[in-house]
């Protein structure tokens with residue numbers, strides 16, 4: 001159940017941010033209702049943290065759980081994860097392109113993770129900053145320029 005919900009939200013949020021590869025008719029209006037105000041074009045400041053939390057709860061928490069702790073043996077824990085806390089460019093390439101980080105040997109989990117290529121650089125930066133400063137994690141923030149350069153390499 002929870003897992004299916006995330007699959008529904010991915011195209012909806014993509015439609016809201018205006019870069020979904022193929023959003024079904026009407027999804028933009030539905031997406032606006034789901035994500036609420038304050039995501040696109042919000043003023044800088046505390047809304048960054050809010051956007052990161054919204055993106056996580058809408059797209060990642062179905063598997064990794066709102067606590068970030070995942071489900072043992074099924075979905076990895078993002079607290080103390082070397083992928084989350086380590087090189088931010090490796091984190092970017094995993095979540096956005098599905099390119100496996102050195103800290104993630106293949107074959108640990110039976111389930112695959114979807115890719116989030118529709119995330120805009122600034123939103124991805126807010127999401128990664130949220131991951132690195134939540135669940136007891138303490139790693140420096142990630143900015144949009146780092147996201148962009150990670151994807152160019």
Ligand code: HEC
Pocket residue numbers: 003006055056059060061062063064074075076077078081082083084091094095103104105106107108109111112113114116127131
């Ligand atoms: C459908 C379930 C699912 C969703 C949704 C999902 N993930 Fe994952 N995630 C996984 C699985 C399964 C793995 C392990 C993949 C592997 O090692 O092959 C993983 C691995 C990761 C890792 C590496 C953790 C580690 O220490 O190995 C990170 C970071 C991560 N996911 C972040 C995210 C973010 C951010 C989102 C939302 C934008 C997200 N995931 C959405 C299932 C999911």
